[in-house]
Amino acid sequence: MARTVPNRVAEEPVIEKSLAEKLVVLAVVVIPFLGTIVAIVMLWNQWVNWVDLTLMLVLYIISGLGITVGFHRLLTHKSFETTWWMKRLMLISGSMALEGDPITWASTHIQHHAHSDGEDDPHSPLEGLWHAHVGWMFNHKHKIDVYGTWLKKDPDVVWVAKTWVLWVAVGLIIPTLIAGWSGLLWGGLVRIFLTHHITWSVNSICHTFGRRDYQTRDASRNNFLVGLLAFGEGWHNNHHAFPRSAFHGLRWWQIDFSAYLIRGLERVGLVWNVVRVKETDLQRRVIPATADGMGD
Template sequence: MPRLATAIHLGRGRRLAHDHAVTEQSVRPQPRRKVVSSPYIHRLQRRHFLLFDVLPIIGTVAAPALLAGHPFGVTELVLLLSMWLLTGLGVTVGYHRLFTHRTFKAAPAVVAVLAVLGSMAGQGGVISWVALHRRHHEYSDREGDPHSPNLSGGGLAGRFKGLLHSHFLWMRRHEYPNIVHYAPDLLKNRLLVRVARLYYWWVVLGLAIPALIGGLAEMSWLGAVSGLFWGGLVRIFVLEHIVWAINSFLHMFGTRPYESRENSRNGGLFALITLGESWHNNHHAFPDSPSFGLDWYRLDPGFWLIKALAAAGLAWDLKTPGRDRIEAKRITKPAA
């Protein structure tokens, strides 16, 4: 009997120790998940892909059909260029340099305008975009990078498959970065949270504005439809493929003057049309710099806007790297 009682007591002790360990484990903070994946999220991704990635392609293909009844004129050209410039600056200056990398600080009015303009580009809500891009920098060209072109095998077939994935196809379905992990600073910003919640409305506004201006300029419904196509759908298509080309082609082709952990490249020839984003190796080498060109003679319209805002007192604390730091990372030395 004493031996049996001892065995029961030990058994109870082990169970109590196990229960205590389980309780401790449940109470102890668990590591935060970096990505979230669920059927619901994947359905949202497919819907966004069809609405804002595929539909602009269809609109761009259909736009020339309008030329038979409504020629492409000054109104359409101005709407296309102005809406591309405004929403493009919203992405590069707002989404990328300000919200993702915090390369400068800005007045609340500037924050709000840049967040809205970036949302009008149709490339995702500001907080989700920031979380995705921060994850890209964390795992760039390694497993975990949502859109690397260099993880699909070698040879011509692997490179082509990688380019397709990184340029376009990755958006159909991917692991969603946990915004609590990647963008806690933005979640504390009530202004940005409010803008992010209205993301779909901002995209619609970005389509409605050129349609309204086109209709008023031509005083016709056909003018409104033409404005919708050229200032809306075609503009989204053009800007999207410019941004996507940086993720795809500029991680495979171009010059590489600075040390960085990944395969980022510069494409200086495209500096103006990308609003400075094509200085991609520069950016990955110095992600905290508001200047992507780094030197005054390298075209960087995004940095020009930041400098103008700073001159007006609307932006400050620009974290441009010094010459010593830049030269320390240089691979190719400049010619004498």
């Protein structure tokens, strides 16, 4: 079985991002934020309707699950297998979230697991909550040749990576065609803003606030609110304890919409070889109730 994370990676010199690269990151962060401010201001004039909100919700679900199920559980951790066209569909959906192409996203996340909460963690909370949330993107130079070599050998992944900007545009054009400028605002910019900050909260909040149920070498935590909004990704301590598990919600009450989708696709034969954690493995790594760090 292929490994998701290398045991040891040779030290590499840190390469600063160029000014142009930092400006691109700034635009990706700021433009959806400004769009959200405009949307909130326009609420005073009641310039929002059920079509706008439906577009925002539907595209939030599509792009969000594309990240959690496609970019994360399928591509990064190989938690299940699927058909070539389903893989492309998942990665296209994730690309609409404007979080980068799938190769860059997955290789960065692989590096995170290899050095979780350490100096070489791209978004280590050791440098502060803001750094873990968004600041890291202005400095981190993606090491695709170190952590994502195998990703560049998958033709379906490469195809989506080469065309990902197109799918970002599609995610903006669709709501615009349906509802005009208000559709672009709510189904485009507000939706991207929400998706961004909920995804980034997994990196920041879920390494700072919440409950620790399983032994890990980092400070990963389970956070119910992030778990709910991020389709199950907020059960982050569970995930770091069992990174290849297709299901992050390991107990019946831990809501994990990504897991529900994977189970549904498995039942109709569209995904298979779904990785599950045995109860004995769960019990082996559980933190005793009297131990420090069970929760904040």
